[in-house]
Amino acid sequence: MGSALHSRSELPDSAPRAFSLRRSIFSLSVIWLLVLTSFLFWRGTWFGRPLSEQQLDTYLHDSNPSHVQHALLQVGNRMAHNDPAVKVWYSELVHLSTAANEEIRATDAQVMGEDPARPEFRQALRPMLGDESLAVRQQAALSLARFGDSAGHDVIVALLRPWIVQAPRPGRVLGLAMPGTNISSRNGVVATLDSGGKVVEVHPPFAGKIGTLAVKPGETVAAGAELVTLDASGDDVWRALHALAIIGRPEDLPLVSPYTKVSVLTAERVRQQAILTDKAIRQRYLGSSEKR
Secondary structure, eight states: OHHHHHHHHHHHHHHHHHHHHHHHHHHHHHHHHHHHHHHHHHHHHOTTSOOOHHHHHHHHTOSOHHHHHHHHHHHHHHHHTTOGGGGGGHHHHHHHTTOSOHHHHHHHHHHHTTOTTOHHHHHHHHHHTTOSOHHHHHHHHHHHHHTTOOTTHHHHHHTTSOEEEEOSSOEEEEEEOOTTOEEOSTTSOSEEEEETTEEEEEOOSSSEEEEEESSOTTOEEOTTOEEEEEEEOHHHHHHHHHHHHHHOOGGGHHHHGGGGSOOTTSOHHHHHHHHHHHHHHHHHHHHHHHHO
């Protein structure tokens, strides 16, 4: 009997332990599922994940814009490494220049610049300079420069100037990104407005860094009013300078010159390219002068 009493006395202690164990197992399972879900999402959206030949072909013809971009970037990387096998998809690159999705068009324009020996790419890029998307126009202009084509010269030069972000509609300014803030994508928010009781997010036309503020929170602005200035990202500035080394003109030198100077705001890679660009433009100009 004493043994039975002793056994029953242990029951109240074992039940909480069993409950605690089940709760721990459940918590670990939830954490594992969250980690697995995050990994699968990352793996599905990471553009650096290598694709097989079959996957590349499937993704290029996919209805999912992210898949198409993923494939385009992989093709572009292989083009940059002179892989002749990717030429089988060149006709598809030309076709995608008129895709409905602007992210696809912008990526496609960038990729076609990797092989400036192809006249069909140049022919596809030219009309893209009139695209409604600034990002597409920029990528097309930068790629055309690799063909020695200066048709997008003004678009490229604009990357070296502060871009004015305007209010898309009238309203009261609720908030602004602070000067120096890096906006990593065109999905970033540079300002928010209260327009007729509706909160409107103002997105930048390209990734970059906030320069100056033209208004303050609480102010009422009209449609088209200047909100902030946006400086292009270091990578885009480098690409613009690289393009101008090929198609730049003497009147571009005042825009190139500031980037040749040592500054905490200018990456060394950008500064070195600016020096090369300045030299290339001067040599072309002096050469043409001497021929006269």
